[in-house]
Amino acid sequence: NAGVTQTPKFRILKIGQSMTLQCTQDMNHNYMYWYRQDPGMGLKLIYYSVGAGITDKGEVPNGYNVSRSTTEDFPLRLELAAPSQTSVYFCASSYSSQGARYEQYFGPGTRLTVT
């Protein structure tokens, strides 16, 4: 298993540009998450999904959109990039069954700079 993969690894965007961060998992996990991590800080949850077709906001959703059309993929869309969105973005997935939660598996991250 490749686990959780993210593309691209690095990206520089100009203010106002748009982009999609890709996330794919091959573990058949039903839950997927997007986090951002600013320098020296802990991770903050942007959006999460409990299954295909279902998404919900986390702590810091403004400026982002997500969709979950398949179990495997959970792309994160930035519509109008701003310098405040300069961060490292991590995607994660986990399996949950009948209320029991299991550990989250994280991808390697996408380092985004907006200038």
Place this chain on the structure above:
Amino acid sequence: DAKTTQPPSMDCAEGRAANLPCNHSTISGNEYVYWYRQIHSQGPQYIIHGLKNNETNEMASLIITEDRKSSTLILPHATLRDTAVYYCIACSHNQGGKLIFGQGTELSVKP
């Protein structure tokens, strides 16, 4: 989710046990204590979790006090590769598995 408090940094000698404390005095009855670590710039890695009983796996042990207001993560024989930021998180399994990360403890294992 309950707030957790951890020391910002700790040192440990290689080969010795690393004991990382975490305070979660407002934890509710249905919140688990999770530990993750993040090795420089990588994605966080799950270590262990527990509700009220002590837990042990191949990576670490988790000791939770009887009143559940604090816990300790124990790495029994720390190596240089255990140098990382360790996060203690209180998480309810009824809230989509959402993790609320704090600042964590930066553990430095020294030769």
